[in-house]
Every structure is written in C-alpha cells, then in structure tokens.
Amino acid sequence: MSDLVTAGAPGLQAVLWDMDGTLLESEELWDIGVRELSLWLGGPMSEETRAATIGASTPGALGIVFDSLGLERSPEALARARTWLYARMATMFADGLPWRPGARDALALVRSLGLRSALVTNTERELGDVALDTLGREHFDHSVCGDEVPAGKPDPAPYLRAAELLGVDPQRCLAVEDSPTGAASAEAAGCSVLVVPSLIEVPAGPRRTFRDTLVGLTAEDLHSLHALVTV
Ligand SMILES: [Mg+2]
Structure with missing residues (x-):
C-alpha cells in the first residue's frame, strides 16, 4: 500500500x-444556536443572513446578525451576545x-x-x-x-x-x-x-x-x- x-x-x-x-x-447545532440568538436579540433574522453566517468567525457571525437586525455593534452588546451564544452551544456540544x-x-x-x-x-x-x-x-x-x-x-x-x-x-x-x-x-x-x-x-x-x-x-x-x- x-x-x-x-x-x-x-x-x-x-x-x-x-x-x-x-x-x-455541529453546523446543524450552530444553525439552532444562531437562530435562537437572533430571536434573543429581537429577530428572527432572514434566511439570507443565516446563510452568510455559516463558516464565519464568531465576531464575523455576530456582526452579520447585528447588522441584519439593525443593532448597534457596541463592544458590550457584542460581548453579551457572544456569551449567550457560547453558553447555548456548550450545552448542545456537551449533549453529543x-x-x-x-x-x-x-x-x-x-x-x-x-x-x-x-x-x-x-x-x-x-x-x-x-x-x-x-x-x-x-x-x-x-x-x-x-x-x-x-x-x-x-x-x-x-x-x-x-x-x-x-x-x-x-x-x-x-x-x-x-x-x-x-x-x-x-x-x-x-x-x-x-x-x-x-x-x-x-x-x-x-x-x-x-x-x-x-x-x-x-x-x-x-x-x-x-x-x-x-x-
Ligand atoms: Mg465548516
């Protein structure tokens, strides 16, 4: 061989x-997490927005979601969203x-x-x-x-x-x-x-x-x- x-x-x-x-x-778990995050932020986001976040970095994905919902990208708000998303994802990752x-x-x-x-x-x-x-x-x-x-x-x-x-x-x-x-x-x-x-x-x-x-x-x-x- x-x-x-x-x-x-x-x-x-x-x-x-x-x-x-x-x-x-896990991309399917991210799909759930990012959709839930958009709702938590006042969404939902559009399907186009969701597609744009696939494979993106965490700051990149958060920026896309914030922009799509017309939210100001303040460091504090972005940090809160990141904490929320990673806590949700950690739960799903731990489930298998x-x-x-x-x-x-x-x-x-x-x-x-x-x-x-x-x-x-x-x-x-x-x-x-x-x-x-x-x-x-x-x-x-x-x-x-x-x-x-x-x-x-x-x-x-x-x-x-x-x-x-x-x-x-x-x-x-x-x-x-x-x-x-x-x-x-x-x-x-x-x-x-x-x-x-x-x-x-x-x-x-x-x-x-x-x-x-x-x-x-x-x-x-x-x-x-x-x-x-x-x-
Ligand atoms: Mg990938």
Whole structure:
C-alpha cells in the first residue's frame, strides 16, 4: 500500500481539517444556536443572513446578525451576545457531537499514511476543546481556533498558522472544507481544497475539488485530489 501512496503522491504532506460541518454535524447545532440568538436579540433574522453566517468567525457571525437586525455593534452588546451564544452551544456540544459521514475513517486514514494533520476552525478554543474530546486529540498534530489568529476565515490566517505550526508549505497541504467561507480561506492560503458541502452550496474555484461525502475516501483519492489543483 505504501508503494501505491508514494507513486501517486506528488507533494502532499499534510491534511488540514475544518471542524463544523466537515468533521462534525455541529453546523446543524450552530444553525439552532444562531437562530435562537437572533430571536434573543429581537429577530428572527432572514434566511439570507443565516446563510452568510455559516463558516464565519464568531465576531464575523455576530456582526452579520447585528447588522441584519439593525443593532448597534457596541463592544458590550457584542460581548453579551457572544456569551449567550457560547453558553447555548456548550450545552448542545456537551449533549453529543455526531460525526459527519466518513469523517472518522478519513481522519484515521490520514494518520495511517503518516501525513501531518491539523484542525483549523473558526470556532473559539473554549468550544473547540469540547469538540476535541469527541474528535480525539491523537488525530491532530496541532489545532488552530478562531480566537488564536489575527483574523478568522475567510481570511487565510487560520490556514497559514496551521501550516506554520506543522512546518509545511501551505501548497503541500490539502484542506477539507464544507463552506464558501472556509474554502475561500484555504484557497487564499495556497492550499488545495477538498470541498464536501454540508448546509449550503459552495462555488467552484481554481484550487477546489468536490466530493459529496468523505465516505470511502482512499489514500489514492487524497493524493490525486491534491495533485489535480497543484500540477
Ligand atoms: Mg465548516
């Protein structure tokens, strides 16, 4: 098997994983939390607004919701909203985080191949650590959370930071993403991107390839998906 991998492996050194909606079904929990937050703030928000928050950083999502409801973005009000949302999400995360189809096997596959691996999420460390209890810390060399970089996705900073921590050129990394925001971040960092959409469609892009699911992902798939956009 290792011979096959080497033969089809031009350049791939690491896989960088988005969390919400890619590894875990947590994007559906965020859907509940953000909708409830909008009601708590005097909403509801529109479906268009909700879609714009998918994959966004916490400050980014709060800004979108506040603007859509015509609320002033005072630091105090934003901090209260963040506290409310993270408390609600912590309750849901603690109740159990289902895996996305094929995600657990895909993580194990990357580890078995000896590739480097990092979690790259816009979710802040407080909740990211709860999720890592489900994901298994042994699957990752590093994790980068939204509150640990100067700007969240779609800025390239989270992916650039992950590549730096791994000591790998971003162009030798394959990112796995489910949202337009996340795919844009990884692409801007120079990674190839495997897009597995969850709640919303993701547009095509120069460094993107698409699959419907992670189920059945093979070593050859990983290397050829990466090679498709880097050769
Ligand atoms: Mg996501």
